[in-house]
Every structure is written in structure tokens, then in C-alpha cells.
Amino acid sequence: WLLLAWGERPAATADAPRRVTARDLARSKLAWSLALFFGLQSLQAYAGFGWLAQIFRDAGLDPVHAGILLSILPIAGVPVSLAIPAIATRLPDQRPAVIGCGVAYVLGYAGLLAVPTTLPWLWVLLMGLGGGRVPARADDDRPACPDRRGHGRAVGVRAGHRLPDR
Numbered sequence: 001w002l003l004l005a006w007g008e009r010p011a012a013t014a015d016a017p018r019r020v021t022a023r024d025l026a027r028s029k030l031a032w033s034l035a036l037f038f039g040l041q042s043l044q045a046y047a048g049f050g051w052l053a054q055i056f057r058d059a060g061l062d063p064v065h066a067g068i069l070l071s072i073l074p075i076a077g078v079p080v081s082l083a084i085p086a087i088a089t090r091l092p093d094q095r096p097a098v099i100g101c102g103v104a105y106v107l108g109y110a111g112l113l114a115v116p117t118t119l120p121w122l123w124v125l126l127m128g129l130g131g132g133r134v135p136a137r138a139d140d141d142r143p144a145c146p147d148r149r150g151h152g153r154a155v156g157v158r159a160g161h162r163l164p165d166r
Helices: 002-006 022-026 029-058 063-088 095-114 120-130 133-138 148-158
Strands: none
Touching (some): 029 063, 063 095, 095 120
């Protein structure tokens, strides 16, 4: 990225995209929805990995069973995270994939809160499947970023990095 950041810049043309400012981002519904989406996703990941085993322990399960249930969370999420981008890029609208994964999260948390020891593997499986919405959402800015550099910056911002505007 250093080469892109400080390398040669193409000459400005009339059809070149204009520079996006912080004010533009502050007014962008897409930027706010992405910030909220990824913030909530991070909150869920920290809560799931940090508290899920303890929730099961508090519900009366033994430590080994609680640990095994916790391990289902990432195991369920990996195949979904690998499959969702392939599926979502073929869809004209990615919202159904994102909503479907969100519904899995809601059902998983509802079951965990209501009856944590009744079908606990199902609640964790649903929560793990819900994590597949991250890759579905990750390419959602393609129409808003038609050029490679803009898309690269969007991906970098999601990863917590920002390329210089040189």
C-alpha cells in the first residue's frame, strides 16, 4: 500500500472522481450503516467469545460442555463465511443474505436467553451461522466505489486502517 499511497498520481481529469472529505463521510448513510454494522459485529464477537461459556456455566452446564459449545461458534461460522461471498456476489441485492444471517443471530440469542440448556448447540450454531453476514456485507460498497483505489480504501477503513489521500 505504500507504493499506492506515495506513488505516481494520474493527472486530474474532468471525469475523475472527486476527493471524499470527512464531511462527506459524516453525511453518508452508507458510511454510518457500515460503521454501525461492523461495530455491532465486533461487539457480538467480543461478547460471544468472552461470555458465552460463562453464560452456559451460569445456566448449570459443566465447564467441558460449556467449552465445547463455545467451540461451535467459530466452527459454524467459518464455512458460512467462506460460502456467503460466493453466493452474495451472484445476488442482485445482498440484503437477503445479510438479513438471513441477522435472523440466525436473533434466534440464537433468543434461545440462549430464554432456554439456554434446552438445545444449547442449536443456539450456538445459529449464532455462528449469523457471523456469515460479515463477508456478505464486505463487498456491499462495490457500486459506491467503482474504481480499485476507492474500493481498496473502503476495505482498509473496515480493517481499521486508512490510506493517505495523496
